[in-house]
Amino acid sequence: MDEGLRSELQKQGIFVTTLEELYNWGRRNSMWPLSFGLACCAIEMIATSMARWDLARFGAEVFRPSPRQADLMIVAGTVTKKMAPQVVRLYNQMPEPKYVIAMGACAISGGPFKQGYNVLKGIDRYIPVDVHIPGCPPRPEALLHAILTLQEKIAAESLDGPRRPRALRAEAPSEFPVPEYGEHDLVPPKNTAIWQPPKLVR
């Protein structure tokens, strides 16, 4: 709909919207995160939800203890190789549409533990991540910024056409294979369907 016409109508007291906008407005302002934390980033996540930063202003304060009721997974902290299958399984149990924020250096790349024997080099090896927040740990403001970024991303989604979200595409997977414990490493060490190392151009 034409923006100018809409604002003219609004001045006359007529509010016009589209079903798509209404749908996205409802979804982006009531994201329910899954309540789980893996390391020190979780403390910042908890601080974000408390009175001083007040995540409730953005409609994301209802931390759900069950993946069946959650829309948003905040991977807050170091993902060890022993924990990774459980994180992927929790993600698989969440209903669509679902989103993932990788919070902190460890969740996005392994952080200071990257070359260690028991730390995953980033959760995006196994599940698709929507927003990455750098920091060790990120400040609560950074998490709020990530939530706002995700809200913009949801607002830009459409119900049809190429911009529709993964949840509305029949061919897109909503579950991802859970890695298994191998004798020396996780099997497979990464899901190559969703993550490939970047090509270096020198």
Added chain:
Amino acid sequence: METLEQIVARARAAVPDAQLEIVPNDSPSGQRSLLVDPSHALALARWLREDPALRLDYCSNVTGVDWPEVERVEKVRVKKLVEGVEKEVEETRKVRSGGYLEAVYHLYSMERRHGPVILRMRTENRSDRVQLPSLTPVWRSAEFQEREIYDLFGIVFEGHPDLRRILMWDGFKDHPMRKDYVEPDDYEWEPTPHDAVLEKAQKHTLRQPAQG
């Protein structure tokens, strides 16, 4: 607290046949430790805890050390008869050391407020004879730390109530804190690899040249 020599002298009387040795420490802390043979370790640990003068009732830390077998070349000055005249001659000798795993216990006394006394045990080798007696029956706080040593170094603590891996999963085969641990070839990419990471990157590209 008594000196380590005094403790050793009294321990020899209390636990006969125990082979005790004081391990020197050249570092600035100078904390010497007490090496005990595994077969008498449990009796000695009980004595250290029960002895009224020591009362080491608190085991604050248990850790493992891996000593791979190394061969050093040492130069020694030896007096020798050379053509009928006694002379000092330098000789090189090969010295072998290591080839065992070690468990180290740091003991304190809450009651007497002293410590630490550091207790060490060594396994016979690093491959098949890696059993040591568990001291968990004496100090309960050693339970999880002995599990961690079992997980990361592969020392098998006999008499431990629940010896399972604690950090890695059950199907894991390696012991990551050993010096000869070979990590899986999990190099992915690095914007500016250098030093150890560069070495890892080169090894990886040698192994899988197609993927880069």
